[in-house]
Amino acid sequence: GQGVWSSFDHGGSDLFFKNVGILGLGRIGRIVARALKSLGANVVAYDNDKENSAFEKFDIPCKSFEEVMKFSDILSIHLPRNYQTRDLIGKKELMMMPSDSILVNTARGDIVVEKDLIEVLNSGHLKGCALDVFDKEPLQSDSPLKTMENCIITNHMAGYTENSRKRLLGALLRKTQDILHKK
Numbered sequence: 659g660q661g662v663w664s665s666f667d668h669g670g671s672d673l674f675f676k677n678v679g680i681l682g683l684g685r686i687g688r689i690v691a692r693a694l695k696s697l698g699a700n701v702v703a704y705d706n707d708k709e710n711s712a713f714e715k716f717d718i719p720c721k722s723f724e725e726v727m728k729f730s731d732i733l734s735i736h737l738p739r740n741y742q743t744r745d746l747i748g749k750k751e752l753m754m755m756p757s758d759s760i761l762v763n764t765a766r767g768d769i770v771v772e773k774d775l776i777e778v779l780n781s782g783h784l785k786g787c788a789l790d791v792f793d794k795e796p797l798q799s800d801s802p803l804k805t806m807e808n809c810i811i812t813n814h815m816a817g818y819t820e821n822s823r824k825r826l827l828g829a830l831l832r833k834t835q836d837i838l839h840k841k
Contacts, residue, residue: 674698677756679730681705681723682765683712687736691718694734702729706742727754732762739766749774758785764814767791776802779809790814 673694680691680703691701695716702719704726705712713720721729733755737743747761748771755761761784763770772793778784786808792801795814803809 672697673732675700677702677729677731679703679721679726679733680718680736681726681733682736682738683707683710683718684736684738686764687734688712688716690734690736692716699732702726724754727751728756730755730759732760735761735763735765735769737765737769739768743769745769745771747771747774749778752778753783755784757783760785761787763787763789763791765791767793767795772801772803776806779806784808786810788812 674697676699678694678699678701680687680694680701683691683703683705687703687705691703691712694701695718702721702725703713704721704723708720710720712718727733735747737746743766746769752761752774761770761775767789770793775784775787779787780802788810789803790812791814792803792811797803797811803811
């Protein structure tokens, strides 16, 4: 409003010294963890594969699922979709997170029980969430997530850029070539 800039009234916070938990330390989880560490965050991770080389390679402490949930001011989900991860995070797990924490899910929508997330967000226990995946996609028009002020939603569209399509096509061509040359 008044044409005056103040760098002290935005109400946000930075990642420096924030406790960030990563669920899933595959290719994307590793990229996110490295970026967060470079911004000064305290990063821990959980992965089904306890022997995952990324823990040692990137100096990321390997923790149990419960430890990561209880540790995280910010929780970033990068798990695959499978029978073990479907509905993995419900009300009980969300309530393990510290009060005023933030959940980020860019993996698969059905990992988090949506109705439980909405309930916990409404209770005020979580500060907020950022989602680009949902249990039913596209997100239903009557979903409360669309009108919640503590929820940021976007489309899951990282794979739709021109560069990502080129990389995908290149990978498909290389794999096809590998298969053909093995005969």
